[in-house]
Amino acid sequence: xxxxxxxxxxxxxxxxxxxxKLWNILVVFLLTISFLISSTIIDFNFSNIVNGVPRLGDYIxxxxxxxxxxxxxxxxxxxxxxxxxxxxxxKYAFLLYETFNMAVVSTTIGFVLALILSFFSARNITPNIxxxxxxxRFLEFxxxxxxxxYAILFVWALGIGxxxxxxxxxxxxxxxxxxxxxxxxxxVDLKSCEAIRSHGGNWLSEMRYGxxxxxxxxxxxxxxxxxxxxxxxxxxxxxVGAGGIGQELYLVINFNxxxxxSAIILLIIITVIAIDISSSRVRQxxxxxxxx
Amino acid sequence: xxxxxxxxLCPRAFQPIWKRSPIVFTGFxxxxxxxxxxxxxxxxxxxxxxxxxxxxxxxxxxxxxxKDFFNWNFSSIFSGLAQTLGMAxxxxxxxxxxxxxxxxxxxxxFFKISIIRFLIKRLLDIIRGVDILIWAxxxxxxFGLGPFAGLLSVFTADLGTLGKLFSExxxxxxxxxxxxxxxxxASKIAVIRFGLxxxxxxxxxxxxxYFFESNTRSxxxxxxVGAGGIGLQLTERxxxxxxxxxxxxxxxxxxxxxxxxxISRIIRMKIINE
Numbered sequence: 001x002x003x004x005x006x007x008x009x010x011x012x013x014x015x016x017x018x019x020x021k022l023w024n025i026l027v028v029f030l031l032t033i034s035f036l037i038s039s040t041i042i043d044f045n046f047s048n049i050v051n052g053v054p055r056l057g058d059y060i061x062x063x064x065x066x067x068x069x070x071x072x073x074x075x076x077x078x079x080x081x082x083x084x085x086x087x088x089x090x091k092y093a094f095l096l097y098e099t100f101n102m103a104v105v106s107t108t109i110g111f112v113l114a115l116i117l118s119f120f121s122a123r124n125i126t127p128n129i130x131x132x133x134x135x136x137r138f139l140e141f142x143x144x145x146x147x148x149x150y151a152i153l154f155v156w157a158l159g160i161g162x163x164x165x166x167x168x169x170x171x172x173x174x175x176x177x178x179x180x181x182x183x184x185x186x187x188v189d190l191k192s193c194e195a196i197r198s199h200g201g202n203w204l205s206e207m208r209y210g211x212x213x214x215x216x217x218x219x220x221x222x223x224x225x226x227x228x229x230x231x232x233x234x235x236x237x238x239x240v241g242a243g244g245i246g247q248e249l250y251l252v253i254n255f256n257x258x259x260x261x262s263a264i265i266l267l268i269i270i271t272v273i274a275i276d277i278s279s280s281r282v283r284q285x286x287x288x289x290x291x292x
Numbered sequence: 293x294x295x296x297x298x299x300x301l302c303p304r305a306f307q308p309i310w311k312r313s314p315i316v317f318t319g320f321x322x323x324x325x326x327x328x329x330x331x332x333x334x335x336x337x338x339x340x341x342x343x344x345x346x347x348x349x350x351x352x353x354x355x356x357x358x359k360d361f362f363n364w365n366f367s368s369i370f371s372g373l374a375q376t377l378g379m380a381x382x383x384x385x386x387x388x389x390x391x392x393x394x395x396x397x398x399x400x401x402f403f404k405i406s407i408i409r410f411l412i413k414r415l416l417d418i419i420r421g422v423d424i425l426i427w428a429x430x431x432x433x434x435f436g437l438g439p440f441a442g443l444l445s446v447f448t449a450d451l452g453t454l455g456k457l458f459s460e461x462x463x464x465x466x467x468x469x470x471x472x473x474x475x476x477x478a479s480k481i482a483v484i485r486f487g488l489x490x491x492x493x494x495x496x497x498x499x500x501x502y503f504f505e506s507n508t509r510s511x512x513x514x515x516x517v518g519a520g521g522i523g524l525q526l527t528e529r530x531x532x533x534x535x536x537x538x539x540x541x542x543x544x545x546x547x548x549x550x551x552x553x554x555i556s557r558i559i560r561m562k563i564i565n566e
Contacts, residue, residue, distance in 0.1 A: 031385070035381075035385060037378070038377070038378030038379075038381050038382045039378075039382060041371075041374050041439070042375055042378045042382065042439035042440055042442070042443055043438075043439075043440060044382055044443055048435075048440055052434060052435045055434045055435065056431070056435070059433055059434045101333060101334070102334075104330055105327065105330045105331065105334065141546070144546045144550075145545075145546070146509065146513045148425075148513045148516050149513070149516075149526065149530075149542065152527065152530050152531075153348070153351070153530070154344070156348075157344040157345065157347045157348045157351070158341070158344035158347075159344075162334050163334055163335070163336065163340070163341075166334065166336075167341070232423050233423075235423060235426075236425040236426060239429070239516060240516060249426070250429070250517075253429055253430075253433060265422060265426065268422070268423075268426070269418055269421035269422060270421075272421045273421050
């Protein structure tokens with residue numbers, strides 16, 4: 001009897017193994033096919049890489065500064081010192097400050113709009129079901145279009161400068177945060193809203209006293225997360241002329257001011273990493289404090 | 293109960309906000325004033341925005357009136373879409389392949405030389421600190437215009453993120469199975485293959501799929517700096533003020549992203565359930 005059972009299980013196992021193998025073959029086959037198709041579409045081939053890598057190496061060695069260890073702390077006139085590399089530091093610092101402010105302003109605008117719209121786009125608390133569908137689709141559209149496309153449009157409308165970038169990032173942020181906030185709102189327990197309604201509170205006071213206190217920690221932490229993303233976005237949105245340090249970076253790359261490229265990129269990396277670290281600290285602290 | 297009784301029950305709750313939580317209040321005031329200061333710095337005014345948007349009016353009307361739709365250059369549009377998808381797929385695929393050995397080196401359990409581990413982790417941090425568009429513009433300088441530069445920038449940006457996520461997944465893997473394999477005297481490769489891989493493989497796959505999804509979004513914009521794909525077609529048309537075609541391309545992008553999202557979500561759900 002045990003032999004029979006063993007045989008049954010063995011046959012079951014081998015059949016499962018067979019289907020598993022077939023699946024694996026199918027997956028590998030599909031991956032290979034899509035690999036081949038996409039490499040032909042974007043002419044990804046060996047000679048391209050072999051030709052390109054030395055050029056990339058050349059470019060990188062060109063943009064890296066020629067620092068001389070003996071002269072590293074000399075003044076900005078001597079070639080090979082840090083000051084010579086960063087002779088334009090004041091300008092960069094101002095542009096970085098502008099970039100930071102762009103992120104602050106656009107995150108704030110996006111936060112306020114998203115918070116207002118999220119009450120309409122949360123299924124459980126929306127005042128009007130048609131409004132729910134409308135606002136939801138609207139937010140989807142807002143976040144579906146990349147920031148930089150909006151930026152091209154707004155540069156056209158508002159002129160070159162940080163204002164266009166701020167508008168573009170705010171709109172995208174509204175869409176992205178609106179969705180997250182709406183999801184938070186949908187997970188809220190509605191008992192406190194019922195209590196407020198039974199005391200004669202209107203929809204507005206339900207939202208203010210029933211929903212906001214509960215969702216605030218999550219909302220703030222999402223906003224800070226978005227702030228980190230927006231810092232990155234505002235460093236590059238200048239590529240289309242929408243302000244911030246990206247505009248300068250685009251300029252120096254296109255005019256081949258080699259050493260300035262690495263100077264700006266290094267500053268951007270330092271800023272982004274510093275803001276990521278501090279924002280994640282603040283986020284943990286805020287969420288912890290409100291939950292306590 | 294009168295109002296006074298209720299207030300005496302919990303006096304702090306009915307105090308004005310600056311007495312209840314002065315820190316939050318001052319923080320709020322500080323933030324609002326900083327915000328207003330920034331608006332002042334940027335020369336922000338409502339009239340400017342209104343004027344700007346009224347300038348947009350002809351653009352918006354041009355966007356929705358599609359003139360001689362059948363003469364548009366559809367082949368370039370759809371090949372742009374295909375290029376974008378190809379960049380996203382190849383970039384994610386190659387980055388996944390490269391990240392598996394990198395993450396093994398960056399994890400504590402399998403690599404003992406801590407200085408190399410540290411260096412690799414910092415290198416990944418630096419790669420992640422640079423936005424994908426900056427990579428694109430550098431690669432466009434080095435490799436010339438075209439989707440190949442876009443592929444490389446997707447690949448590089450993924451290297452940083454996937455490398456970090458993969459090595460975290462390996463660090464979080466259950467050590468018991470690995471120790472069990474080691475106790476049988478298995479070789480290092482066998483330990484990785486049978487002790488580690490079954491645990492982390494589903495995580496790797498679902499993360500790669502997720503990144504494929506998000507890379508289709510980012511590959512869309514790479515064309516702005518000349519790295520090929522649908523973004524190039526879109527920016528060219530926006531610069532030439534073919535607003536109707538631009539809107540058409542934007543709609544196509546939205547549709548493509550939605551389809552990719554749905555497919556990848558279904559596959560991820562299936563893998564996680566398995």
